[in-house]
Amino acid sequence: MVFFKRLVQVFLIFVLAFDLLIFVLGKNDFYFSFLKPTGIIIPTLYTILALYLLAWVQKIKRYWVIAGTIVALIFLGNLWLNQIVIDNFYKYVKSPTGNVTLVIEHRDATLGETNHFYNFYRNTSFPRVIKKLNIDTVEIVTRGTRADNLEVLGFKNAEWIDGDYVTFHSPYADTKVDLK
Secondary structure: OHHHHHHHHHHHHHHHHHHHHHHHHHHOOEEEHHHOOOOOHHHHHHHHHHHHHHHHHOOOOHHHHHHHHHHHHHHHHHHHHHHHHOOOEEEEEEOOOOOOEEEEEEEEEEEOEEEEEEEEEEEOOOOOEEEEOOOOOEEEEEOOOOOOHHHHHOHHHEEEEOOOEEEEEOOOOEEEEEOO
16 A cells, blocks of 8 residues: 555656646647647646545545535636637648648637638657747638638648748738748
8 A cells, every 4th residue: 555655646746747847838838749639638637637546545535525626627617618619620731841840720710701710830859849839829711711721821832931931822811930
């Protein structure tokens, strides 16, 4: 039982350190590429699991665990709902020279006209870590078109300039993304 207690404590420390790393990276517009599709749902589930294991090993009263779970679910419910409702898609694009990989996060929303939303990320020197390139989400509004998000962006008409930026040309907008 002592070994299991120690194992649970080490697991909790690892999970909390990973949560802190995700938070610090996110504040600086860096993200783990494998977490972008699910957002914080998977790390949150690991954190809750670690806390439950700790409560079980430390024999914490059941009502404290239930109260803590209710508070956590109220706090995290909005974040989870947002992640579940907004359906982002990702497209990985390599530059013609192959030295830059651009990740395009895209989605759309339709109410009479269609709003197309884009965020752009670039791989960093750290494996599986990407940096957000645009400050504000790029939005292109269309009306009466059946073009998908990548067509509206002008994905097939990308102009790569010296590895410094890429411009997507389409009939709807010209979108310039600074790669630095």
